[in-house]
Amino acid sequence: MKETREWKNWSETAHCKPREVLFPTSAEEVCDYVNMARKEQRRIRVVGAGHSFTEIAVSEDYLMSLDHLTGVTHLDKELNTATILAGTRLHELSKQLAAEGYSQENLGDINVQSIAGAISTGTHGTGIKFGNLATQVLSFTLVTAKGETLTIAKEQDETLFHAGVISLGLLGVIVEITISVIPAPTYKLTSSKYKFRDLLEQLPTLIEQNRHFECFLFPYSDLVQIKTMNLSEQAPQSLRKHRMEALIVENHLFKLLSETVRLFPSTSRSISRLSAKAIGSSTIHGKSFDLFATERRVRFREMEYSIPLENVKVALIAIREKIETARYQVHFPIEVRMVKQDQFWLSPAYKRNSAYIAFHMYKGMPYENYFGDMEKLLQNYQGRPHWGKMHKLNLSKLKALYPKLDEFLNIRKQLDPTGLFLNDYVVDLFALQTMGDEASIF
Incomplete structure (x- = not known):
């Protein structure tokens, strides 16, 4: 041996x-x-x-x-x-x-x-x-x-x-x-900042009229990041600057902020709000292999649930209310993505168009209460767990x-x-x- x-x-x-x-x-x-x-x-x-x-x-x-x-x-x-x-x-x-x-x-x-x-x-x-x-x-x-x-x-x-x-x-x-x-194909990727109430109002249009759409909710903030990807006739552009900015902001700077929250958990609310305010507007054109994925150097724990698409609005409202009342010490944004139904027996999207909602907690910080409460909440909306993510x-x-x-x-x-x-x-x-x-x- x-x-x-x-x-x-x-x-x-x-x-x-x-x-x-x-x-x-x-x-x-x-x-x-x-x-x-x-x-x-x-x-x-x-x-x-x-x-x-x-x-x-x-x-x-x-x-x-x-x-x-x-x-x-x-x-x-x-x-x-x-x-x-x-x-x-x-x-x-x-x-x-x-x-x-x-x-x-x-x-x-x-x-x-x-x-x-x-x-x-x-x-x-x-x-x-x-x-x-x-x-x-x-x-x-x-x-x-x-x-x-x-x-x-x-x-x-x-x-x-x-x-x-x-x-x-x-x-x-x-x-x-x-x-x-x-x-x-070549895609046009846009990133923009919305108010949460505007997201709720425009959510059906954002989902139906964009080839790819996702959003990020920031705990304790009314600001939401919206990302869309659609087909483009323009030539792909150099993404060196975009990659460098993503490396610095989404990895090095975010890790520094995350370490601050880990050492001083009471800063989670203010740092989440700061991160939300820092969202900028951008538009880039590129190929899918350059745009779909994001480099992740900040390590975290993750739980993700799929719910029927028609439940997404009420679920997001309930999530925000629960975070405000329970006052979890969390600063990672909540990721929301949309997936078409399929016929695979163990698929979280089995026979239902779905919204996937993902919760993250920085490595080294307690996540049990936050994940546990979000899990119970999403069970009210027929939540199915992602098999590769944490669940109970x-x-x-x-x-x-x-x-x-x-x-x-x-x-x-x-x-x-x-x-x-x-x-x-x-x-x-x-x-x-x-x-x-x-x-x-x-």
């Missing part, structure tokens, strides 16, 4: 010391490792960039990294599809597609995740005409607990496809994905929110009857030992 160091995720909310970290370089090696683990009666969890905030990737047995299984293997310019190895990071995928004049139709605001990890946890961007990243998937290949490859496409097996795209790594190891892509829901509550959860768990049992791809976190999350499932894998 090789000596391994402790692994921890990006936010340092999860850590483990696996028996060994495996680095396969092909689907065949993934099969070999799965067969090895099965014979040794050990578990495997797959890890990407470690950008999930839960213990979803933790393993005391084998931790498998797909960092050596990367790259675009085929780009079909007639069908507008790309086949990608599962460990490819989103920022690298953007570069490789851009070199051929293509891009993904939508991305989130962080692009360091692996394509498989982002899809498997329901990662999303914003824009009510676009679903989460999983909706770009046309087919995928995974290695099952038997050590065999299985390719799943919607046209061939719609049930397994809708169960398996967002599956938290519980059905097997995804090794390859084929997605739809688009000829890379149990199986009974999850089953009420995800009508296909029992069917998903049955498929999981069929594909992985011995629990080779489980860990303690998912066993507890889905109460597998209380459902007649195997709490111990062998």
